[in-house]
Every structure is written in C-alpha cells, then in structure tokens.
Amino acid sequence: xxxxxxxxSLFLVDQSRSAWHDQAVWWVRQKRDRAAGALPEWEELRDQxxxxxxxxxxxxxxxxxxxxxxxxxxxxxxxxxRDADEHNRIVHGILAxxxxxxxxxxxxxxxxxxxxxxxxxxxxxxVVDTDLGERIVQLAQEPPSHIVMPAIHKKKEEIGExxxxxxxxxxxxxxxxxxxxxxxxxxxxxxxxxxxxxxGVNFAIAETGGFVVCTNEGNADLGAxxxxxxxxxxxxxxxxxxxKDLGVFLRLLARSATGQSVTAYSSHFHGPKPGGELxxxxxxxxxxxxLAREEFRRSLQCIRCGACMNTCPVYRRSGGHSYGVTxxxxxxxxLAPSIDAGKHAGLPFASSLCGSCTDVCPVKIDLHHxxxxxxxxxxxxxxxxxxxxxAARVGSLVLRWTWLYRLSGWLARRIVPRLPRGLxxxxxxxxxxxxxxxxxxxxxxxxxxxxxxKP
Amino acid sequence: MGSREEILERLRRAAPPARExxxxxxxxDRILDLRGQFAQSLxxxxxxCVQVPSAGELAGALEQLxxxxxxxxxxxxxxxxxxxxxxxxxxxxPHELRDVDLAILPGELAxxxxxxxxxxxxGLRHRVLPWIAQHLALVVAADALVDDxxxxxxxxxxxxxxxxxxxxxxxxxDIEQALVIGAHGPRxxxxxxxx
Numbered sequence: 022x023x024x025x026x027x028x029x030s031l032f033l034v035d036q037s038r039s040a041w042h043d044q045a046v047w048w049v050r051q052k053r054d055r056a057a058g059a060l061p062e063w064e065e066l067r068d069q070x071x072x073x074x075x076x077x078x079x080x081x082x083x084x085x086x087x088x089x090x091x092x093x094x095x096x097x098x099x100x101x102x103r104d105a106d107e108h109n110r111i112v113h114g115i116l117a118x119x120x121x122x123x124x125x126x127x128x129x130x131x132x133x134x135x136x137x138x139x140x141x142x143x144x145x146x147x148v149v150d151t152d153l154g155e156r157i158v159q160l161a162q163e164p165p166s167h168i169v170m171p172a173i174h175k176k177k178e179e180i181g182e183x184x185x186x187x188x189x190x191x192x193x194x195x196x197x198x199x200x201x202x203x204x205x206x207x208x209x210x211x212x213x214x215x216x217x218x219x220x221g222v223n224f225a226i227a228e229t230g231g232f233v234v235c236t237n238e239g240n241a242d243l244g245a246x247x248x249x250x251x252x253x254x255x256x257x258x259x260x261x262x263x264x265k266d267l268g269v270f271l272r273l274l275a276r277s278a279t280g281q282s283v284t285a286y287s288s289h290f291h292g293p294k295p296g297g298e299l300x301x302x303x304x305x306x307x308x309x310x311x312l313a314r315e316e317f318r319r320s321l322q323c324i325r326c327g328a329c330m331n332t333c334p335v336y337r338r339s340g341g342h343s344y345g346v347t348x349x350x351x352x353x354x355x356l357a358p359s360i361d362a363g364k365h366a367g368l369p370f371a372s373s374l375c376g377s378c379t380d381v382c383p384v385k386i387d388l389h390h391x392x393x394x395x396x397x398x399x400x401x402x403x404x405x406x407x408x409x410x411x412a413a414r415v416g417s418l419v420l421r422w423t424w425l426y427r428l429s430g431w432l433a434r435r436i437v438p439r440l441p442r443g444l445x446x447x448x449x450x451x452x453x454x455x456x457x458x459x460x461x462x463x464x465x466x467x468x469x470x471x472x473x474x475k476p
Numbered sequence: 477m478g479s480r481e482e483i484l485e486r487l488r489r490a491a492p493p494a495r496e497x498x499x500x501x502x503x504x505d506r507i508l509d510l511r512g513q514f515a516q517s518l519x520x521x522x523x524x525c526v527q528v529p530s531a532g533e534l535a536g537a538l539e540q541l542x543x544x545x546x547x548x549x550x551x552x553x554x555x556x557x558x559x560x561x562x563x564x565x566x567x568x569x570p571h572e573l574r575d576v577d578l579a580i581l582p583g584e585l586a587x588x589x590x591x592x593x594x595x596x597x598x599g600l601r602h603r604v605l606p607w608i609a610q611h612l613a614l615v616v617a618a619d620a621l622v623d624d625x626x627x628x629x630x631x632x633x634x635x636x637x638x639x640x641x642x643x644x645x646x647x648x649x650d651i652e653q654a655l656v657i658g659a660h661g662p663r664x665x666x667x668x669x670x671x
Contacts, residue, residue, distance in 0.1 A: 045653055062503045069498055076497040082487040091635075101480040153659055154650035170650060177652045197654035205660060212660070213571060229635035239607045239646040239661025246604035246638075247570055257487065264634035265500050268626040271641070272589075279649070282517060282590035283625070286607075286661070287641040289634055294603055305483045313490035 023367025023406065029339030042174060043337040049170070050331040052280025053381065060276070069269050071385035074322035077227075077260050078312060084227040084260045085303065091230020095292030097299040105135035108254065108304045112137060112219070113144055115252060115300050121146065121216040125208075127234070127241035128152040129221030130168055130325055131254050131304060133347040149211045151240040153204055160187045166341030168348055169278045169327035174340050208240070218244030222255035222301075223324070224270055227262050231291035232301070235274060235284040242288055251293065254302045257309070258321040270324060273383035277326040311359045316394045320355045322384040329378035329388055335371050344368060351378035351388045358395055366404040369395035427465070434461045502626050510588045510621040511669065518591030521644030522657050523665040525591075527618070531556065531670055534615065538580075541666055543611035547577030553599055554580050554615045570602040579609035579662075583616035583642075585631055586667065589624040592641040593667055594632050603638045607646070612662035614642065618671040 022030070033039050057063045077084055089099045100115075102108035108131075116124060124146055126132065138148045138159070150159045154171035158164065161183055165171030172180070181195040190203045220241045225232040232253060234241045245251040261270065267287075275281040293299035312318050330336045330350030341349040346357045346365065354368035369392045372378075378388040399405045400413075419425050437445060438461050446453040464472075477485070507513045515525035528537045535558055538544045544559060551573065552560035557580055567573065581600065583593035593614045597603040606612050622628050625641075632639065646661030657663060 048653060065503075069500065072495070072498045073500075075492075076495045079492045079495045081491065082484045085484065085487070101478070101483055103479045103482060107479060151660065152650070153648045157650065170653075172650055173653075175651075177654075180651055197651040198656050200651055201648060201656040201659060205658065208660060209574075213574060226634070231635060237646070238648050238659035240659070242607040242640070243604060243660055246602070247608065257483065262497060263500070265626070265629040267634075268624070268629045269500060272625050281521070283521075283587075283592050283641060283643050285521065285642070285644050285647055287592070287643075289639040291635055291637055291639075294597075294638070295601065303483070305486065309483065309486035309490050312487060312492070315492070318490075318492060 023370060024345060025339070025343050025367045025371045028343035028345065029335075029371075032340040032343055033338065039338060039340070041176075042340055045173060046167075046331050046337045049279060050328070050381070053277055053328055053331065054280075056276035056280040056282065060272070066269055066273055067383055067385050070273055070324075070383055071322060073261060073266050073269065074384050075319070077262055078258065078318060078321055081257060081260060081312070084262060085257060087227040088225055088230055088260060089303075091228070092292075092301055093230070095230050097230070097292055097301050100300060100302045102302055102304045102306070104306045105304075108135045108302055108306065109137050109140040111302050112252060112254070113141060113146070115250075116141070116146055116217060117144070119217070119250060121250065123211075123215050124148050124217050124219055125151050125211055125215040125244040125248070126219040127221065127236060127244050128155055128171075129219065129254055130347055131221060131256050131306075132219065133165065135304070135306065149208070149215070151208055151211065151244055152236070152238060153201060156204060156208065157183065160184075164342065164347065166349065167327060167330060168325055174342065212243045212247055215244065215248045217248050217250035217252065218246075219252045219254065220245050222253050222259050223274070224261050224267060225255055225259045226264050226267070227260055229264055229291060231289055232259070233267060233271075233287055233289050235271070235287050237281075237285045239286050242286060245288075245290065246294055249297045250300075251290075251297065252300045252302065253290070254304060256304050256306070258323075274324055274326055277328040277381065277383040307360045311356070314359070317355065317359060317391055319386050320352065320359075320388075320391060322386055323352050323356075324384055326383055328381040328383065332377045332381050334373060334375065334377070339371070344371070351392065352386070355386075355388060355391045355395065358399065362399060362402060362404055366399050367406070369393075369399065370406075370409065430465050434463070434465070437461060500626065502630075503624070505623050507588050507623050510623070511618065513588040514586055514591060514621055514669070517587075517589060518644060518665075518667055521591045522647055522655075523591060523644035523667060525667050525669060528668050528670045534668060534670060537668055538613070541578075541613065543578040543664065544613070547611070549576045550578045550580065551576050551605060551609065552580035554582050564601060564605075567602065570604050570608070573602060573605055573608045576605070576609040578611045578613060579605045580613045580615065581606060583614040583620075583667070585620045585622060585628055586616045586669065587622055587625060587628050587641070590643055591667075592625075592628075592643040594628060595640055595642055597638040606640075606642065607661040610663055612642070612645070612665045613668065614665070615668045615670060618669045621669075
C-alpha cells in the first residue's frame with residue numbers, strides 16, 4: 022500500500038466522520054457550480070486565464086525583471102531565493118536585522134511549503150498564523166488539510182476543546198460564532214503586538230510592480246498595514262503581465278474556491294505604506310525545474326483555488342492529511358513528485374482519473390492527464406509500486422491477445438462465481454475490501470451483441 | 477552567480493515556446509439595473525446598501541446606522557460627517573486607531589456583479605483604518621457604478637499606492653463551513669450610494 026493509501030485507510034476508520042468530511046467538501050463544490058453557472062462567459066474566462074498564464078510562463082524571466090524594476094521604483098526591496106532554505110534565511114535575516122520577535126502571518130502556501138514557521142520558531146521568533154483555519158491547525162500542531170479551508174477536517178466540538186485548552190474559553194463551547202469571536206479577541210492582541218506582518222501573494226503584476234492579496238477575513242490587511250514591516254513571499258509563477266488581467270483572475274478565483282463572486286478583500290499593494298518597509302521575496306524552489314518539463318509545466322498555472330480538491334472523490338474521502346504534502350488533492354499530486362519523486366511516488370495513483378478536477382480548474386490545467394503522465398514517468402524511473410507494474414503487464418497481455426481476453430472473460434463469468442468467498446475476497450483483491458463484486462452476466466458482450474442482431 | 481541571476485537563467489533555459497498574450501475583452505453591459513444588482517451582490521456578501529438621493533442627505537442617512545449613532549470613536553475621511561471625532565491627521569501611530577468604532581471612507585467606484593467598492597489610501601494616512609475599525613461605511617457616487625471587474629479595471633488607476641476592492645464585512649467559514657461575520661476586520665459594512 023502506498024503511504025497515501027495507508028493514511029487514507031486510517032481516515033476511513035471512522036466512517037461517519039469521513040462521510041461528514043465528504044459532504045462538507047462537496048457542499049463547497051456545489052456552491053462553486055452555482056457561481057460558475059451564473060456567468061455565461063465562464064468558459065471564455067477560463068480560456069483567457071489559461072492563455073494569460075501560459076503566456077506569462079513563456080516569458081517568466083522577463084516579466085519578473087519588469088516586476089522587480091517597478092517594485093523597486095515604488096520603494097520595495099526585492100529578494101530572490103533559489104529554494105526553501107534560502108527563502109527561510111532571507112525572511113529570518115530581515116526580521117533579525119530589525120530585532121523582530123513577534124510576526125503575524127496571513128495564509129501563504131509557499132511558506133508552508135518552505136516550513137518557515139518551525140525555522141523561525143527555532144530562532145526565537147513567535148509566528149502567529151492569523152487566518153482562522155490556519156490558527157486552528159497551528160494551535161493543534163497540525164498541517165493544514167486544505168489550501169482554502171485549512172481546518173475543514175476538524176469538528177466544531179474539537180475546535181471548542183482546543184480553544185478551551187489554548188485560549189481559555191469556557192468548556193463545551195462549540196458555536197462557530199462564539200468560537201470565532203474568541204479567536205478574534207485573541208488575534209487582535211497578536212496583531213496589535215506584532216512588529217512585522219508576512220503575507221503571501223495571489224497575483225504579482227509585472228507592469229506595475231505591485232501585488233494582490235485576497236482574503237475574506239481581512240487578516241492580511243491587519244498584518245500588512247498595522248506593523249511597520251511587511252514581508253510578502255511569492256513563487257516565481259505568480260506573475261500576471263497587466264493589471265487588467267486581474268479582472269479575469271479575480272472573477273474566477275473566489276467563484277472557484279468558495280462560490281463567492283469575489284473575496285471580501287482584494288488588496289493591491291504597491292510599495293510600502295508611508296514610513297514603512299516592504300520586502301518581496303521571490304522564490305524558485307523547484308518551479309524552474311517544473312517549467313522545463315513540457316508535460317507538467319501547465320501545473321504552474323495554478324492559482325490555488327482548491328476547486329480540484331473539493332471535487333475530487335479521492336480527496337473528499339481520504340482527507341487532506343493523507344497526502345502528506347502542503348498542497349493536497351489533484352494539483353498537489355502533480356506538484357509533489359516534481360519536488361521529490363521518490364517520496365511522493367504514491368500520489369499520482371491517488372486518483373480515479375475521472376477528470377472532474379480538469380473540468381473545474383479555472384485555469385484549465387489538464388490535471389488528470391498529468392496524473393496519468395506522472396504514473397508513466399514514475400514507472401520509467403523505476404519508482405512505481407511493483408505490484409502495479411505486474412498488474413499493468415498482465416492487463417497489457419490480456420488486451421493484446423484476443424483468445425486470452427475471451428478466456429479471461431469466460432473464467433470471470435463461469436468460474437469466479439463458483440469459487441469460495443475466502444478465495445475471491447483474499448488479500449490480493451483490493452476491490453473486494455469493503456465492496457461486493459458485481460454480479461457476473463451469463464454471456465459475454467459479444468454473445469449478447471450477436472443474439473440481438475447488429476444494427 | 478547570485479540567486480537572482482541563477483533563477484532568471486534557469487527560467488530562461490526552461491522557458492516554453494512563446495505564447496501570445498490574449499487581449500482582455502469585455503463581455504458587454506448586461507446588467508440592466510446596476511443599483512439593484514449592486515445592492516443584491518453586497519447583501520450576498522454580508523453587507524448592506526443604502527441609497528442616498530444627494531450628498532446633503534448623507535448625514536441623515538448615517539443616523540440610521542447603529543454604529544454611527546452609538547459609536548464613541550468615529551473616523552471619517554468623507555467631509556460633512558458631523559459625528560466624526562477622530563482627528564486622523566494628528567495620529568502618528570496606527571495602533572492608536574485600535575478603538576475606532578466606525579470608519580467612514582469614500583469609495584471611487586462600485587462593482588455591480590460582486591458588491592465590491594474600490595478604495596485607495598489617497599488622503600488616508602493609515603491604510604489599516606478600514607480593517608482595524610469595528611464597523612465600516614463606504615460612500616460612493618451612484619454614477620460610479622460599473623458592471624463587472626473588467627470595466628472596473630478600465631476605470632481605476634492601479635499602481636499608485638494602495639487600493640482594495642472591499643466587498644462586505646470581514647467573514648470566515650473556517651469552522652465547519654458555518655458563515656460567521658466579523659472575523660478580524662469590520663463586523664459590518666454599509667455602502668451609501670449617493671445620487
């Protein structure tokens with residue numbers, strides 16, 4: 022079993038809980054459907070978004086230089102990091118130089134990917150995640166299980182218990198309104214005490230040198246605009262060429278993520294606040310390698326909306342933690358092997374290849390094709406699980422020889438139903454775990470076709 | 477070679493064949509009732525839209541708003557607000573805004589499709605004001621209503637200072653998908669459409 026399958030089976034032990042998770046995530050998918058369906062130009066927007074991103078990726082170095090030039094002109098400091106380690110060192114350097122020991126952070130999948138929090142904590146800097154979901158998982162010492170809804174796997178009673186323990190709220194409090202109010206009071210203090218704020222970047226605009234951060238809670242703005250120092254961390258792929266491209270992306274992002282027509286706050290930062298400092302850290306961390314791979318580079322178009330997770334039958338039933346990576350779900354299963362193919366070899370197999378992810382992706386990443394391409398790539402590199410290779414070889418053999426195909430069909434129809442249950446539902450039959458086999462038809466399809474007469 | 481040069485070099489080497497940048501197009505003015513649609517979109521986003529026939533009637537309309545009537549500290553960058561009592565130009569440290577009950581700001585433009593209002597930090601010394609205040613009111617001219625974000629980006633100036641599309645109050649659904657208004661920022665957002 023792959024690491025993903027093992028962790029998923031643990032998640033599935035509590036069936037009512039996994040069914041609840043499935044429904045909670047599916048509900049978000051339905052909201053997305055309503056929002057997308059309300060726009061007649063939806064498909065055209067997706068097409069435009071995909072083409073703008075493809076163009077930006079084809080000229081990424083030029084656009085990053087343009088972005089940097091304009092950002093510096095506006096008074097920002099720009100830093101470049103080859104990898105996670107350099108990113109962490111740069112951020113720590115900026116903070117240490119100014120004696121910062123209290124940092125508030127809004128959601129940034131990049132800093133999760135770089136494991137910035139433990140790096141800074143080990144160096145005496147208190148890092149407080151301020152997005153409510155992120156704060157919940159931070160207090161619980163867990164990674165986020167979803168990129169848009171980090172604590173989607175947690176029940177309100179568990180959050181109540183967590184808050185009682187960590188924030189001193191009354192026992193038994195589980196009303197989301199009251200819990201959010203408690204978190205608001207707790208985080209206000211953190212915002213007011215912070216000496217610096219760190220945000221991610223949703224879109225960086227080459228022609229203006231600014232960037233956009235989208236939140237519903239307003240936590241990015243409190244963090245970025247209250248303390249004197251703002252650090253924004255972005256992957257190289259966040260570039261859009263023009264400000265007007267944002268019309269396309271902002272219309273797609275929130276509708277795809279949560280079914281809202283736009284996030285509550287889409288903040289456009291251009292230069293530091295008066296009297297403040299703005300530092301932008303541009304990070305590669307494997308993205309240039311991914312860009313070089315023709316069959317996988319489209320995954321760099323991702324705008325991190327999470328729609329592919331919400332629709333994925335595997336994600337919904339296995340939970341975000343089963344993936345063991347910062348970005349789970351279909352997009353995560355495409356991105357992770359490009360960072361470390363050996364460690365994440367199981368992820369491209371955590372898919373039924375149903376293609377729903379591809380259908381909902383607002384920037385038209387061919388996700389299920391990429392998952393399939395990864396399987397082939399892993400097999401070439403000798404990283405695919407041995408039993409899957411054996412199964413694929415047997416399948417290939419059966420499909421190549423007509424007589425063998427017919428014989429297999431006959432065996433399945435005539436012999437399998439007579440075999441003892443213990444043999445059919447042995448450990449080798451993964452399908453039979455938790456499922457019955459379908460009832461075997463009496464005749465083959467060919468025989469039925471002949472009997473009914475050709476059209 | 478420094479990191480900057482190395483990253484740019486790697487990206488140039490990896491660059492796919494040139495792809496054309498598509499022209500961004502408008503999808504036409506399809507919303508017939510811009511005011512009605514804006515009010516609906518804002519309501520969907522958890523906010524409230526109030527129509528005010530003329531600028532002279534703003535003060536009266538504000539009196540209908542509880543945070544205005546009852547708020548002890550009111551900060552306004554909109555002229556003609558009688559109860560405004562926070563002297564913003566005299567405040568050096570934005571932390572002093574921590575107990576502002578209501579912030580009143582002008583909006584440059586309002587977007588019918590999503591209830592968003594474009595605000596900037598022009599004339600606003602502390603850009604944190606709309607988020608640190610407990611409640612938010614925005615004042616926009618009704619003739620500054622546009623259909624959608626495409627049209628909005630044609631009208632606004634992006635690239636000078638700070639700007640934000642504000643659509644409703646601060647909200648979260650991070651606990652079991654239950655929508656809660658008032659996560660970190662304003663607990664309510666009211667947009668006064670003037671004219």
